[in-house]
Amino acid sequence: MASPHAFEFLYINASEGTASGGHAAIKFDNEVFHFQHIEPGLLRVYRDHFPAFRFAYGYQENRTIRGHKILVEHDVFQMLRDAFNRRYLIQNQQFGLLAQFDADRRLLAGLKLNAKPNPKPTDAPTIELKGLGYFLKDYRPGAFNAYANKTTKSPQILQLKQAINRKYGSGFLAEKRQHTRRQFLALKPASPETIAHLAEDRFQPEKLSFAERYKHGLLNLAALDILESGTPPLAETLLTASSPEFFLNEKATATLEGFKNALFADLIGLMQSQRSDWGYPFLVGMARLHVLAQSMAEKKLVVLERFHPLDTNRPALDITAKDLPAVLAFAEKSMASATGRLAEATVLDEPGYGEIEASANTYLGITAATRQQKTVQIPYLSSTPETAAKAALVPLPLADAELEDLQRLLTQHSKAVQKQLGSIYRYHLFDRNCVTEIFRIINASLSQQNNPVQQTSGRLLGGYIEPGNFNSIPFAAFDAVGRRYRIQSSYRLPTYRERQIAHEYLTSADTLVNLSESNVLTSSIYHWHGEDAAFLFFTQDAVWSRPIFGGINLAVAIGQSLYGALAWPWDSGKNFQKSLKGIAVSLPELVFFNIRKGSFPQLIPHISTPIDLETQ
Secondary structure, eight states: OOOOEEEEEEEEOOOSSTTTTOEEEEEETTEEEEEEEETTTEEEEEEEEHHHHHIIIIIISOOOEEEEEEEEOHHHHHHHHHHHHHHHHHHHHHHHHHHHHHHHHHHHHHHHHHTSSSOOGGGOOEEEEETGGGTOSEEOGGGHHHHHTTSOOOHHHHHHHHHHHHHHOTTHHHHHHHHHHHHHHTOOOOOOOSOOOOBTTBOOOOOOOHHHHHHHHHHHHHHHHHHHHTOOOOGGGEEOOSSGGGBOOHHHHHHHHHHHHHHHHHHHHHTTOOOTTTHHHHHHHHHHHHHHHHHHHHTBOOEEOOBOOOBTTBOOEEEOGGGHHHHHHHHHHHHHHHHHHHHHOSSOOHHHHHHHHHHHHHHHHHHHHTTSSSOEEEOOBOSSOOOEEEEEOOOOSOOHHHHHHHHHHHHHHHHHHHHHHHHHTBOBTTTBSTTHHHHHHHHHHHGGGSSOHHHHHHHHHSSOOOSSGGGGSHHHHHHHHHHHSOEEEEEEEOOHHHHHHHHHHTTSOHHHHHHHTTBTTTOSSOOOOTTSOOOSBOOTTOSTTHHHHHHHHHHHHHHHHHHHHHHHHHHTTHHHHHHHHHHHHHGGGGGTOOOOOOOOTTOOTTTSOSSOOOOO
């Protein structure tokens, strides 16, 4: 029989903002599933790595995390884990349908506009192709050859082209381009004849959307054009530095050469791939061939740039001037470790090279930021090299009437899917929330055991919990789990502020630390920022004096509301809205209940805190 295992029920206590009632999650090893309320009134499941989950809730939001470990047999553990993962994957697929419909509608609108006679150049519709930005700023298939003939050549890409011709024949690339173009021009939007019928426990048939197939086809053509012309990567997309961390010794150079040779062989094989999206890995591979050769020639690491553009959809990482030295030290250590692996490794694989590439990007982004004496923004890295370029839409042989009919049909299907999502995943404060869905999934999994779920739950978990009623409140659900399930052990993870105070106790008298850290004016740990409502005293660890401190905090919040009313024309009511939140979280303090904790959104994992983030 397999050895027993334990999954964990987590309770994250209340805090200022949308979490005034607390939060709940379920943890399997280092994987956490939890449900969050999203607009417009839906409940969506998320899957996080536990260290990241704890950092977000326990450190940045400064909230206590408590956990019960429930002892079960290994097959029960795996069954429950699979059930939550299945819900997560199904829901992601279903929400992805809306994104597919939207992308298809935009592409159809662009094709319709492109079909107009003599469109203005400013009106010419385009589409973004990831990976192509390493070679071009924009791509027009019909005019590419004239442009390519004026550029310098990449010896590595030309060598790859010659090797492909030797292996497959001199006419192979021309035939492949003709075949690829015929496939592309034959693309037709798949007319969805029936509206998708969604259910929370059933996947939809997997199929690529029209926009995805169009992008793949156009990117495949672009990859063949780059290969044929030998176009080198754009200089601004290549990153390097003259710091010691980037210099390569003979062993590191030999390791990179081995990886380059393996990549070269893989790209030759990729020419025979039947996958529809081979163009993207081929483009990235060609760009990497070029930078690997440059690295070996200069004995200095050169990598592809992997920063996302700064925009609202991909928020940047804000770093204050005081944090920059610690961040830079961390980046230098990570970079030295990455290049050190080059000198130690005998064989370098793609994931290993990707880590080195990411470390170099992080280091260079941070060193550039240190030149500024103020808060700076560092864009997040993409998981793979994805720098995009805009490509002109290539017309397809589709009539305007057909395009309009498909647009109307997609709009109908999108509305139908939105309605179904609203019905299946409707959020309700008590009936459908972050707690009830956890118990529903657990009980649904156990109900498949050919016995009454109450009996099965009692046998496998030690007891049964009915979702809803009082059990829909996170702290009450946590208590119910402790009373009814088979608990192996329980634990409490302290907040960031608690851990920092404990650290201060090591070097200063307890009384002095308690006095200085009791308020925001003298605290060395917390510094007020615009995300929290204004307050003066911390009441989380001041139980008996909490009503007094709460009354003062309430007065501060009322003062902020008066200021907010005056500042409304300049800040669009931001301060006034913050003050209302401050009043709401100060009132419970008058009756000995704490919600406000003070948050630390500026923290950076493993950098801003002197105390390592441990896992439970």
